[in-house]
Amino acid sequence: xxxxxxxxxxxxxxxxxxxxxxxxxxxxxxxxxxxxxxxxxxxxxxxxxxxxxxxxxxxxxxxxxxxxxxxxxxxxxxxxxxxxxxxxxxxxxxxxxxxxxxxxxxxxxxxxxxxxxxxxxxxxxxxxxxxxxxxxxxxxxxxxxxxxxxxxxxxxxxxxxxxxxxxxxxxxxxxxxxxxxxxxxxxxxxxxxxxxxxxxxxxxxxxxxxxxxxxxxxxxxxxxxxxxxxxxxxxxxxxxxxxxxxxxxxxxxxxxxxxxxxxxxxxxxxxxxxxxxxxxxxxxxxxxxxxxxxxxxxxxxxxxxxxxxxxxxxxxxxxxxxxxxxxxxxxxxxxxxxxxxxxxxxxxxxxxxxxxxxxxxxxxxxxxxxxxxxxxxxxxxxxxxxxxxxxxxxxxxxxxxxxxxxxxxxxxxxxxxxxxxxxxxxxxxxxxxxxxxxxxxxxxxxxxxxxxxxxxxxxxxxxxxxxxxxxxxxxxxxxxxxxxxxxxx
Numbered sequence: 001x002x003x004x005x006x007x008x009x010x011x012x013x014x015x016x017x018x019x020x021x022x023x024x025x026x027x028x029x030x031x032x033x034x035x036x037x038x039x040x041x042x043x044x045x046x047x048x049x050x051x052x053x054x055x056x057x058x059x060x061x062x063x064x065x066x067x068x069x070x071x072x073x074x075x076x077x078x079x080x081x082x083x084x085x086x087x088x089x090x091x092x093x094x095x096x097x098x099x100x101x102x103x104x105x106x107x108x109x110x111x112x113x114x115x116x117x118x119x120x121x122x123x124x125x126x127x128x129x130x131x132x133x134x135x136x137x138x139x140x141x142x143x144x145x146x147x148x149x150x151x152x153x154x155x156x157x158x159x160x161x162x163x164x165x166x167x168x169x170x171x172x173x174x175x176x177x178x179x180x181x182x183x184x185x186x187x188x189x190x191x192x193x194x195x196x197x198x199x200x201x202x203x204x205x206x207x208x209x210x211x212x213x214x215x216x217x218x219x220x221x222x223x224x225x226x227x228x229x230x231x232x233x234x235x236x237x238x239x240x241x242x243x244x245x246x247x248x249x250x251x252x253x254x255x256x257x258x259x260x261x262x263x264x265x266x267x268x269x270x271x272x273x274x275x276x277x278x279x280x281x282x283x284x285x286x287x288x289x290x291x292x293x294x295x296x297x298x299x300x301x302x303x304x305x306x307x308x309x310x311x312x313x314x315x316x317x318x319x320x321x322x323x324x325x326x327x328x329x330x331x332x333x334x335x336x337x338x339x340x341x342x343x344x345x346x347x348x349x350x351x352x353x354x355x356x357x358x359x360x361x362x363x364x365x366x367x368x369x370x371x372x373x374x375x376x377x378x379x380x381x382x383x384x385x386x387x388x389x390x391x392x393x394x395x396x397x398x399x400x401x402x403x404x405x406x407x408x409x410x411x412x413x414x415x416x417x418x419x420x421x422x423x424x425x426x427x428x429x430x431x432x433x434x435x436x437x438x439x440x441x442x443x444x445x446x447x448x449x450x451x452x453x454x455x456x457x458x459x460x461x462x463x464x465x466x467x468x469x470x471x472x473x474x475x476x477x478x479x480x481x482x483x484x485x486x487x488x489x
Contacts, residue, residue: 030297031157032092038149039086043079046142051075054134067130082142085114091150104147111143158190169229169343170194170260173221173248174236175214176207182236182262183210185278197228202241218244225255225432226425229344232258249286254429256343256436256466259286295471302474303413307406314400321352321397329353329386334401339418342438347410349418352398354389355382402441414474415440416462434462437469442481444473 048059055062063074086092089110091103115135122130170186172179183196198215201208208214215224224230233252235245245261252259261284263275274285322333335353337360338346356362362384385393392398405411411418418439424432445461465473 031153033297034153034157035092035150036083036086038153039146040079040083042145042149043082043142044075046138046145047075047078050134050138050141054131054137065129078138081117082110082114085117086110086146089113100151103150107143107147107150110146111139115139167193167195168231170196170232170234171215171221171224171228171230172196172199172210172234172236173202173218173244174206174234174238174241175199175201175210176236176238177209178238178262179234179236180210182234182278182281183212185281189278194232197230200224202237202244206241218248221248222251222255222429225251225257226344230257231343232260234260234262236262251429253286254433256433260284261286295469298471299412299474300409302471303406306413307403310400310403311407314403317397317400321392325353325388328388332357335398337420339439340421340424340435341410341418343435344424345410346421347405347408347418349411350401350404352389352392352401354386354392354398355384356386359384399441406441410438412438412440414442414465414477416443416465417446430463431459433466434459437466442477444477447477447480 051059051063060070060072064070067074089106091106091110118135118139172183179199183199186192186194186196196212198213199210200216200218200221201214202218204217215228221233233248235248237244249259262278263282263284274287276283276285325333332353335351335355336348339349341347366382366384389398402411406413415438416434424435427434443462444465445458448461
């Protein structure tokens, strides 16, 4: 695809003011949840610990005597109150200009507010027997623990991000001052998990003052999408080059890449997209993949739980299949192959071997006999399939070892099926948006049209799944997959 420049981009909202200094939302939700969980857990633990020190081992009875309720009730009320107050004073907003001193001020303010509210409640409810030393010790200790835990969690997240864990690869379009400033701002916030891999120069006459590698010109962007792992694109161009914004954004939408456009010197908002913030600079964001951050965290948690349980519960099945394969077809028991995952990340898929050992060498001779119309290969009467393999495929038992890929985070329970690189190389542009979501063991087309011979229709179903994704949709697909496996459909 050659990028073409069409009508100029129109902006609206001149002079618009951008309130707050919150970081890019989808990259800090997990950090925000970790801070809230730490505050809730520390509140409960400290309440029980200090109550034990002041009131003795039977602290719940002591609280019941002074408040006419079991000690668990005031403990829960305190934890909920502390987290709620922290939310109201802004401790979970994750300001871009974060410093330890600012955090200390906010935590001190939080402690003062909670202490004042507690005193009011004690007097209003005539709870004169509540221990004052206990409450003072609790508030002081809670403030110290909250401050230390926030700093520790930020450091832990930064440490993991810096070492490449759960990072997203960022390509910057532009090589001038805007591009350099944006990349430096991203580098100052490792908690975002964005790693700048390089820059594209829009034309030869443009400035060249950035700090990282120049990966080519604007005409190379599609090639880079296919050769490199790229999750997001930041368009950092001067006003004179705004004409490139629209074709790049269209291409990114087709490829399933998020687009960030810093508006530092513009003061305008585009007619569509979400305005977020980085170090006080408004950033226009276009995200072309499911952006329900909490939902995606829930999806990952479901993957971990179900994959863990499945690997344990299905151990007898794995053992039985292994014994049968050893007695009939011999080793190896497992088939490993490189597949293309999220945004082009290669990984090794693991399945029970269902073909003869030289199946890959014989592929070229059979490639033209595929029953599938399009990029995918599938042959109904594939001569490479063994007798045991035919049964494993009919029941989908051969897919079960992929639970290990799910546990490793390379796959999900539900998603588009991962294809080998040779098939991905034949994708049309619109097919490649299948790579914008983590591949799955099962998916929408497996339960809707598993026997459909058209790859185009399969791809349409995959994109429909991506566009309409929800946890409820995943649960429905899983529920439809299990009986299909049991009945060999």
